[in-house]
Structure formats: structure tokens, C-alpha cells
Amino acid sequence: MASTLTVTVVGCSGSFAGPHSPASCYLIEAEHDGTTTRVVLDLGNGSLGALQRYADPTDLDAILITHLHPDHFIDLCGLYVLRKYHPTDTPDGRQVVYAPKDLFRRLQLAYYGKAELEESEHFDHRRVRDGQTIEVGPLRILAHRVEHPIEAYGYRIESPAGVVAFTGDTDSTSMLTPLLTGADLVFADAAFIEGRDEVRGIHLTARRAAEAVIEAGGVARFVLTHIPPWNDPEVSRAEAAELWSDVEVASAGARYVLSAE
Numbered sequence: 001m002a003s004t005l006t007v008t009v010v011g012c013s014g015s016f017a018g019p020h021s022p023a024s025c026y027l028i029e030a031e032h033d034g035t036t037t038r039v040v041l042d043l044g045n046g047s048l049g050a051l052q053r054y055a056d057p058t059d060l061d062a063i064l065i066t067h068l069h070p071d072h073f074i075d076l077c078g079l080y081v082l083r084k085y086h087p088t089d090t091p092d093g094r095q096v097v098y099a100p101k102d103l104f105r106r107l108q109l110a111y112y113g114k115a116e117l118e119e120s121e122h123f124d125h126r127r128v129r130d131g132q133t134i135e136v137g138p139l140r141i142l143a144h145r146v147e148h149p150i151e152a153y154g155y156r157i158e159s160p161a162g163v164v165a166f167t168g169d170t171d172s173t174s175m176l177t178p179l180l181t182g183a184d185l186v187f188a189d190a191a192f193i194e195g196r197d198e199v200r201g202i203h204l205t206a207r208r209a210a211e212a213v214i215e216a217g218g219v220a221r222f223v224l225t226h227i228p229p230w231n232d233p234e235v236s237r238a239e240a241a242e243l244w245s246d247v248e249v250a251s252a253g254a255r256y257v258l259s260a261e
């Protein structure tokens with residue numbers, strides 16, 4: 001039976017929501033052996049709204065959070081409200097969320113202004129560690145620590161239909177090679193601009209993203225993402241295109257489908 005892996009860009013705006021896109025959020029749907037597995041990667045500000053166009057946010061097999069900056073996780077507060085207070089549809093069990101340490105404490109601080117509970121009734125937080133493999137349905141997900149001012153991970157999602165890799169927020173690091181090598185589809189941070197953003201250890205430029213993809217080798221499609229509203233995406237595209245001519249730029253609502261017989 002054919003397998004497919006569909007990635008829907010729910011939000012791709014860098015660092016905060018923009019006029020045309022929420023912040024970071026990707027819906028990954030795997031069809032395999034007659035079953036559908038749904039995973040959401042990041043739930044940044046504004047993304048819970050748009051996610052409802054594509055999936056029931058209370059019917060996800062797992063949520064993967066790259067790191068605890070608000071443009072990647074803060075809409076878990078809205079998901080908490082949806083799960084806890086929906087007048088008729090209260091979901092069973094707890095939502096599995098793979099994320100760095102302190103996720104639940106941060107959510108409590110954001111929501112209540114204090115962190116007193118040890119466990120959540122609504123979220124099953126599983127702490128991610130560097131090099132960890134996570135199995136969700138037919139998906140094999142590898143987490144690699146990347147280069148950002150706080151604990152941050154990139155995820156490589158392997159499925160029978162192909163491989164999609166997300167750098168998360170990162171600057172250049174050797175960890176990008178095991179994340180990206182041979183991926184059918186790569187979404188790479190391109191928040192910084194060559195010659196403008198000189199600080200290191202936070203984000204890739206589009207050029208550095210292209211260098212990482214070329215260094216990794218075997219990548220089929222390469223998409224720039226996490227571009228903040230104050231950037232011109234065409235400047236980023238031109239930077240990367242010097243090294244990778246058919247580089248793409250993510251947009252909210254775009255869909256990418258991988259398939260195998």
C-alpha cells in the first residue's frame with residue numbers, strides 16, 4: 001500500500017507572527033497501512049488558530065517543540081484552554097509533548113504567573129535529549145541539539161514515504177549534518193541576513209543554511225523558513241540561490257507531499 005508524508009506549513013514567520021503567517025508551526029501527517037498519524041512540530045504564537053483549518057488540535061499523536069522561545073511553544077497555552085474548557089468535547093488522556101526541560105513550568109508561569117504543579121492533567125511532557133530517537137506510529141524521529149542561546153533541537157522525521165528535516169532555530173553546527181543528510185525535504189532557519197546580522201550562535205543566514213545543506217549532502221528539496229516580517233524574503237532567496245539555484249521560501253498554507261509505493 002502506498003505511503004505518504006504530508007507537511008503543511010501552518011506558520012513560518014520568524015521570531016513573531018507576521019501579517020501573512022503565524023510563528024513556527026508545521027503539521028506532519030503520515031498515511032501508512034491505512035492509518036493516519038498526526039504530529040505537530042512547534043506551536044508558536046498565532047499558530048493554534050491556523051492549525052484548526054487543517055486538523056483537530058485535540059487529535060494529535062504527538063507535539064514536538066524545538067525550544068522554549070514563545071514563537072515556538074506559547075500557543076500550548078491556548079491548547080490547554082481548548083482541552084480543559086471545551087463545553088462538549090473534552091479529550092481523553094493527556095497530549096504527549098516532546099520538548100526541552102521546564103516546558104510545564106514555563107506554561108504555568110505564562111498562564112498562571114506561578115508554577116506550583118508537578119504534573120499536568122493535560123500534557124504528558126517528555127523531555128527531549130540530544131541524539132534521542134522518538135517513535136510515533138510509522139515515524140522515526142531523531143532529535144539533535146543545535147546552536148541557539150537556549151536548549152534547542154532540530155528534528156529529522158523518517159517515514160516509509162521519505163524524510164523531512166527541520167533545523168529549528170540554529171546557527172551553523174556540525175549537528176546539521178546528521179539532521180539533514182539525504183533528506184527529501186529540508187526546512188532551514190534563515191532569520192539572519194549576510195552583512196547585517198553579525199552576531200553568531202543564534203540563527204542561520206540563508207547562505208549559511210545553503211552551506212549546511214550542501215555539506216550534509218543528498219538533500220532533494222530545500223526550503224528557507226523562520227524569516228521575520230522585517231526581512232525581504234527575496235533577499236534571503238537570492239543569498240541561498242548563489243549556492244542552491246532552486247531554493248524555496250516557506251509560506252503559510254503551503255503543502256509538501258512525499259510518497260512511496
Ligand SMILES: [Zn+2]
Pocket residue numbers: 014015024069071072169226
Ligand atoms: Zn524562533
Ligand SMILES: [Zn+2]
Pocket residue numbers: 067069148169
Ligand atoms: Zn529561538
